[in-house]
Amino acid sequence: MSAPSIYTRLGVRPFINARGTITTLGGSIMPAPVVAAMVEASQHFVALNQLQEKAGEYIASLTGAEAAFICAGAASGMMLAGAACLTGEDRTAVENLPDIGGRPNEFIISLVDSHTYIHQGFKVCGGSLAKAGTHSQVSADDYAKSIAKNTAALVFFLGSQPKDQLPEIIALAHRHELPVIVDAAAQLPPRSNLTDLTAMGADLVVFSGGKGLFGPQSSGLILGRRDLIRACALNSNPHSAIGRGMKVGKEEIAGLVKAVELFMEQDEEALIQEWEKRCQLIATAVQNVAGIQPMYQPPYTSQFPPASPMLTIHFDASAPLEATAVARALEEGEPAILVSASTDALTIGPQTLQEGEERIIARRLGEILAPP
Missing domain, CATH: 3.40.640.10 (Type I PLP-dependent aspartate aminotransferase-like (Major domain))
Structure with missing residues (x-):
């Protein structure tokens, strides 16, 4: 049995970072x-x-x-x-x-x-x-x-x-x-x-x-x-x-x-294409949910960082949950997932996702937004 991680021993909970290279969230993974x-x-x-x-x-x-x-x-x-x-x-x-x-x-x-x-x-x-x-x-x-x-x-x-x-x-x-x-x-x-x-x-x-x-x-x-x-x-x-x-x-x-x-x-073009695939996979998980509209933002149309695509998931009044409730459920679940949230939208950045984490996010969104 492996020893507990330093974070576990300190009582700090790691998370999947779908927000970006933000200083207060640890920057990036080396x-x-x-x-x-x-x-x-x-x-x-x-x-x-x-x-x-x-x-x-x-x-x-x-x-x-x-x-x-x-x-x-x-x-x-x-x-x-x-x-x-x-x-x-x-x-x-x-x-x-x-x-x-x-x-x-x-x-x-x-x-x-x-x-x-x-x-x-x-x-x-x-x-x-x-x-x-x-x-x-x-x-x-x-x-x-x-x-x-x-x-x-x-x-x-x-x-x-x-x-x-x-x-x-x-x-x-x-x-x-x-x-x-x-x-x-x-x-x-x-x-x-x-x-x-x-x-x-x-x-x-x-x-x-x-x-x-x-x-x-x-x-x-x-x-x-x-x-x-x-x-x-x-x-x-x-x-x-x-x-x-x-x-x-x-x-x-x-x-x-x-x-x-x-x-x-690094092959920068291949890296950006991988980021695009992550956004598209997550978008597919919610595209058929009533009241929810995923909107893909291509590379070089954002400011921070310019080359990264973004995915914004819009919620209208007919959505099964409010965007902030979904963000809270993602963060409180296992594993914890952090996204950017407003009253009517979630924004997901792929730059800090590790391999396979986009599939975890897609699965969790599907579970949270599934009909009761």
Whole structure:
């Protein structure tokens, strides 16, 4: 008889995640080769600065970026990117943060993204914010009107802002000799985002390591200009700097290196087709239930992540149960299943489903919605 899992021993109930790579739900499941790389790294001592440098050089070679740095998650990466734009490679400036010593420290940041911890990160490292646009949209003109003598960088939220707007923002910033920081945390796949954004001229691009890359959840990746990446490193662990607490261990570094390798090698088209099949199988389980209409959303029509299809199951007044009741039954059943729910719809994302879990969801939906 096998020993109980760590979660069982702690009294924590695992679940099937049909919502997506959400931080509070554990991010993603690492493939076995990523876990193996972390275990291998855990068996030896290495100089952390050297490991970071070599890992960054290798990832840069895979992605075509000038340079790369592994950080402790995307939020960490955004704060380090901000700090890098405030200090450059000036070690005295690095040591003095959050005191910026009269240097430009204002980040032009659009209001379309609601993650206020990103705003807080810029403030923690000594920045101030010039907020542009509205909660629904922001234009290049909105950015342009906010540029001033005290501007340190422009911030772009890929996903909340369209990719085709980015070249215009980059051109605007570079005319004023200002860098652009791109938050692309949940924008993988497609793989092209890992190569195209820096090629467009974005100065620093930040990705989560534990979402679409399927690496360690407490890891992230910054790609960009060599001088600014060096500044990110100086502001981060293991240096005595404002990012010292954002520690990335040797295990996470090794795990993310392997995750990037796998991501660059994978058959992306086949992966997306598999996600589509999962959605279609679940849709088939409910398509003949009165009052319920499954609606398939193809790849590249959503924001987070852009390449993933989605399935939305709509409930009208004649449905046997309300959507929230079905979501509750899924979560309370065995195994527990988490979906996104509103008063009249369930939304299922296939990206975080493990092999065969789509069949479990289809079966459970059939049982819950079966006539009494």
